[in-house]
Amino acid sequence: MIPYLTAIILGIVEGFTEFLPISSTGHLILVNQLISFDKNFTLLFDIVIQLGAILAVVAFFWKRLWPFTKDQEKNKEIFSIWLKTIIGVLPAIFFGALLANKIEEKLFSPWIVAIALLVGGLIILFIEGRNYKIKIISIKDLGFKTAFLIGLVQCLSMVPGTSRSASTIIGAMLFGASRVVAAEFSFFLAIPTMIAASAYSLLKYRELLNINQIFILSTGFITAFIVALIVVKFLMDYVQKHNFKIFGYYRIALGIAVIAYFLIK
Numbered sequence: 001m002i003p004y005l006t007a008i009i010l011g012i013v014e015g016f017t018e019f020l021p022i023s024s025t026g027h028l029i030l031v032n033q034l035i036s037f038d039k040n041f042t043l044l045f046d047i048v049i050q051l052g053a054i055l056a057v058v059a060f061f062w063k064r065l066w067p068f069t070k071d072q073e074k075n076k077e078i079f080s081i082w083l084k085t086i087i088g089v090l091p092a093i094f095f096g097a098l099l100a101n102k103i104e105e106k107l108f109s110p111w112i113v114a115i116a117l118l119v120g121g122l123i124i125l126f127i128e129g130r131n132y133k134i135k136i137i138s139i140k141d142l143g144f145k146t147a148f149l150i151g152l153v154q155c156l157s158m159v160p161g162t163s164r165s166a167s168t169i170i171g172a173m174l175f176g177a178s179r180v181v182a183a184e185f186s187f188f189l190a191i192p193t194m195i196a197a198s199a200y201s202l203l204k205y206r207e208l209l210n211i212n213q214i215f216i217l218s219t220g221f222i223t224a225f226i227v228a229l230i231v232v233k234f235l236m237d238y239v240q241k242h243n244f245k246i247f248g249y250y251r252i253a254l255g256i257a258v259i260a261y262f263l264i265k
C-alpha cells in the first residue's frame with residue numbers, strides 16, 4: 001500500500017479512537033496486522049500521530065487551558081487545573097519509565113489487546129450499571145489527592161487494549177466524578193502524558209528518520225489532529241446526556257471478533 005495512504009488510514013484510526021474509551025493503541029496494533037510500516041518506524045509513527053491527536057485537545061480547550069489572561073481569578077483556576085494535571089500524570093511518568101521497554105517487548109500482541117478490550121468493556125458496563133454518588137461536578141471540585149489516584153489508575157493503560165481514556169474516565173467516576181468531569185480530566189491528563197511519550201520515541205528513533213519518513217509522519221499527524229478535533233467535540237456533547245455503555249458493548253464485540261479472527265487465521 002502507498003505509504004501516504006497508510007499514514008492517512010492510521011491517522012484516521014488514531015484520531016477516532018484516542019479519546020473514546022476503546023483503546024487507540026489497541027486499534028493501531030490490530031490495524032497494523034493488516035497495514036503497517038517496518039517495525040521500528042511503526043512504533044514511532046503510532047506515538048507521533050497520538051501527539052497530533054493530543055494537540056487537538058489543546059486546540060479545543062485552549063480558552064480553558066491558557067493561564068495568561070487579564071482575569072486573575074480565571075488564571076488561578078487554570079493554574080490549578082494544570083497543577084492537578086501534573087500531579088495526575090506523575091504515576092504514568094514513573095511507571096512508564098520503569099516498565100515501558102518490558103511492556104513494549106512482552107505485551108504488544110493482538111491477544112493481549114483482545115483480552116484487555118473484553119475486560120475493559122465488562123468493567124465499563126459494571127460501572128455504568130451501579131448507582132454511584134456524584135461528588136465532583138466540576139474540575140474545581142477535583143482534589144489533588146483524587147487527581148493523583150486517577151493518575152495511578154491511568155497506569156493500567158500501559159497494557160495495550162486497556163485504553164488511557166477508558167482507565168482515566170473509569171477511575172474518575174469511581175472516585176465520584178461526573179461523566180463530564182471524568183471526560184474533561186481524561187483529556188487534560190492526555191496532554192503531558194502523550195507529549196512525554198512522543199518526545200521519548202522521537203529521541204529513541206531519531207536516527208531512523210529521513211526526509212520521506214518525516215513527510216509520512218506529518219501526513220499521519222495532521223490527519224489524526226483533524227479527526228481527533230471532531231471526536232473531542234462529539235464526546236463532550238455526548239457525555240452531557242448519555243452514559244458510556246455503548247463503548248463497553250463495542251469493546252466486548254471487538255474483543256470477541258479479534259479472538260475469533262486469530263483462532264480462524
